[in-house]
Amino acid sequence: MKEIAIVGGGISGLFSAYFLHKSGHKVTVLESNKIGVECSYGNAGLIVPSHFEALANPGVLKKGLKWMLNPNSPFFLKPRFDLDLVKWIFRFNSFCTKKHVENNKYFLRDISLYSTALYKELLGNEDFDFDYKNTGLLMMCKEEKTLLEEEHLIKEANELGLKGKILNKEDIKKLEPNASFDVLGAAYYEDDGRVQPYDLIIAIKNYLESEGVVFKEDCKIEDINLSGSKIDSLVDDAGTKYVADEYIFATGVFTANIAKKFKLNIPMQGGKGFSFIVKKNDALNFSTPMILAEEKVAITPYDSYVRFAGTMMICGEDKTIVDRRVNNIRNASNNYINNSNIQKSDMEDLWAGLRPCSPDGIPYIGRSKEFSNLIIATGHAMIGISLGPSTGKIVTSLVNEEKPEIDIEKMNLYRF
Structure with a gap:
């Protein structure tokens, strides 16, 4: 079991929290606003292979x-x-x-179908109810x-x-x-198909809270402490320090500036x-x-x-x-x-x-080479809700040091 800190309480962060919890990890979600009220909230909710x-x-x-x-x-x-x-x-x-469309259409098809299959699989369990059709x-x-x-x-x-x-x-x-x-x-x-994004996020949150996952809302990360090739801790605007084994940044458009601290260039x-x-x-x-x-x-x-x-x-x-x-x-x-x-x-x-x-229309999901306990998951543009479950599954595979079920090379953090 690892201690996981997830920064970002949107669809990518919540599905990452869900699958990481199901994999046996201890998870804390840190959100600068309220859970689910940023990009995920007013989304059209389309699941679009x-x-x-x-x-x-x-x-x-x-x-x-x-x-x-x-x-x-x-x-x-x-x-x-x-x-x-x-x-x-x-x-x-x-x-x-x-050429760019041709080079990426099979990948976008595969990750979307993977996510759709996960949505249908989630309908069959009893962890939480949600309106997918x-x-x-x-x-x-x-x-x-x-x-x-x-x-x-x-x-x-x-x-x-x-x-x-x-x-x-x-x-x-x-x-x-x-x-x-x-x-x-x-x-x-x-x-x-379609879901109701905010209702889905709140359903996941309620389930995870009942399972002991910690949510910190209105929690703005002000400082990131580094130690050699690892993140040592995060500090919020109230001075509270968060220490974890792994840090997941699913902070949407704001990830681009955060990434610069980690010597990452992820234009967005x-x-x-x-x-x-x-x-x-x-x-x-x-x-x-x-x-x-x-x-x-x-x-x-x-x-x-x-x-x-x-x-x-x-x-x-x-x-x-x-x-x-x-x-x-x-x-x-x-x-x-x-x-x-x-x-x-x-x-x-x-x-x-x-x-x-992202400029190429492909998400960024991967582990940092410079900081071994850092994972980024962002850049989903208009298909974030569609790819929520697959993103969470991929992040969990990376934390578990397992090979993801689909090839994620096209989403690598170092392509620019």
């Missing part, structure tokens, strides 16, 4: 400056002078190639050219062994008879996203999550409400809610869902969070 294309891909590069400099676009770069940002942009653009995912298309792009991706998904097909308007109506959509058609990815930018919920009504009476393909808006239905989420705004560590961006999500949704007519007054639980984005 269909996302086998890295965030850095030719489709993004094609739109390039047209998107990056348009404050109303789904992908917006807020101009600022920051050397790390400039380096990140050049690296990101260099990875927006067909294998709903499939619709990529809703208004334009012919977008539908043609989705046809190509469906073909590629099928070649990768993923189940999916193109649906016309009539097919969509059969799938969702109680709602109406103003689209030409959609790609339907049958392997995808915060991709700010926004979300809100609307109570279910007749127009929103559907059960399949969807992404509005042209607008990059994710819509996830739950029993009593629907969460709308979108945009990728590269803007440093600013988490303020931008009304224009939120209204863009609302307007796009009204344009795709007939009779929805969502008003500002209907929008509840407005949220903004920072997705940790």
Whole structure:
């Protein structure tokens, strides 16, 4: 048994805590805010093996400056002078190639399917209850050219062994008879699903607390004490010292600056996203999550409400809610869902969070070479919820000095 300190109380930190506890270790989770209220909270909650294309891909590069400099676009770069940002942009653009997508699609498929299998396995045990459904995912298309792009991706998904097909308007109506959509058609990815992220995190936390795992909230780490090739201890803003055998940093976008103390270069930018919920009504009476393909808006239905989420705004560590961006999500949704007519007054639980984005669109998970008791797990961008269980399993394998069940070389901490 080892003493484990996990810094970060989001989905990666909680699943790491869960699997480490199940492996027999003594775990303490240190979170600077409340557990689960940062990037994981307002996430669309999608489990997406269909996302086998890295965030850095030719489709993004094609739109390039047209998107990056348009404050109303789904992908917006807020101009600022920051050397790390400039380096990140050049690296990101260099990875927006067909070769990069080809080199990583099998890995992204494998880690996503691994995570999906773990979600289904967790449903079968009695540790905690959570709302996971294998709903499939619709990529809703208004334009012919977008539908043609989705046809190509469906073909590629099928070649990768993923189940999916193109649906016309009539097919969509059969799938969702109680709602109406103003689209030409959609790609339907049958392997995808959804969870409620915050409820899931709290369920894991409650279970772990009942098992003796220690959670320290509002606990900001102010100092990291090093001794030779190891971390000796952590000190929080109240002066409390935490000593462990292994230290896991799952601190999202903030990990990039922390890593510099460990002589690690893990370039990362915060991709700010926004979300809100609307109570279910007749127009929103559907059960399949969807992404509005042209607008990059994710819509996830739950029993009593629907969460709308979108945009990728590269803007440093600013988490303020931008009304224009939120209204863009609302307007796009009204344009795709007939009779929805969502008003500002209907929008509840407005949220903004920072997705940790690496320049190549691949997470960072691995053990430090310089500091033998340090493990990093971050950089999941928009698929953090999707990869939560696999991240926790990989971290546990690293702590146990076992070979992970999938090849993690593409996520190595030293690739930049």
